[in-house]
Amino acid sequence: MDTVIENLFDEMFGLVRPCGFDSWQEGDLLFLRLEVPGYDKEKISVTAENGGITVEATREQPKREYLVHSTLDNFRKIVKVPQAWSLDKIDAAYENGVLTMSVEKDKKKTKKVQIK
Numbered sequence: 001m002d003t004v005i006e007n008l009f010d011e012m013f014g015l016v017r018p019c020g021f022d023s024w025q026e027g028d029l030l031f032l033r034l035e036v037p038g039y040d041k042e043k044i045s046v047t048a049e050n051g052g053i054t055v056e057a058t059r060e061q062p063k064r065e066y067l068v069h070s071t072l073d074n075f076r077k078i079v080k081v082p083q084a085w086s087l088d089k090i091d092a093a094y095e096n097g098v099l100t101m102s103v104e105k106d107k108k109k110t111k112k113v114q115i116k
Contacts, residue, residue, distance in 0.1 A: 019077060028105040030085050034077060037097030044094060046101065048087035052080045055099060 020035035032053065036044065039057040047054045057075040081087060086106035093100050 019075065021077065021079070023079075028107075030081070030103040030105070032079055032101045032103070034099045035097060036075060036094075036099050039075065039097075041094045044099065046090070046092050046099075048081075048090055051083065051087070052078050053087070053090065053101065053103075054078050 020033075022031075022033045024031050034055055036055070036057055039059050043059055044055065044057040047056075055075070055077045059073050081103060084105055085103045087103070089104035089106075091102045
């Protein structure tokens with residue numbers, strides 16, 4: 001719940017900007033796609049902890065601009081991941097302003113229960 005409130009606070013006060021976000025499942029993989037155009041790959045970080053994935057990015061504005069209409073320089077998005085997925089098995093790729101991540105299903109957490 002704290003994360004939801006923190007995200008709302010950040011978006012209300014312009015600390016982060018909203019982004020396009022999609023998620024879907026294909027077999028044993030969960031895919032997450034975030035639109036983060038205008039950031040260098042080296043300035044994007046992805047961390048996994050406490051049942052979620054945090055994506056953060058930073059960029060610097062050119063110092064000699066007369067009028068700036070671009071979005072904020074800092075970006076942060078926290079995505080909660082269901083427990084059935086392993087945060088130890090995440091792949092990420094960044095191309096053309098889109099960050100795509102895949103998360104493997106944790107087969108150890110899936111248990112078939114025999115009915116007696």
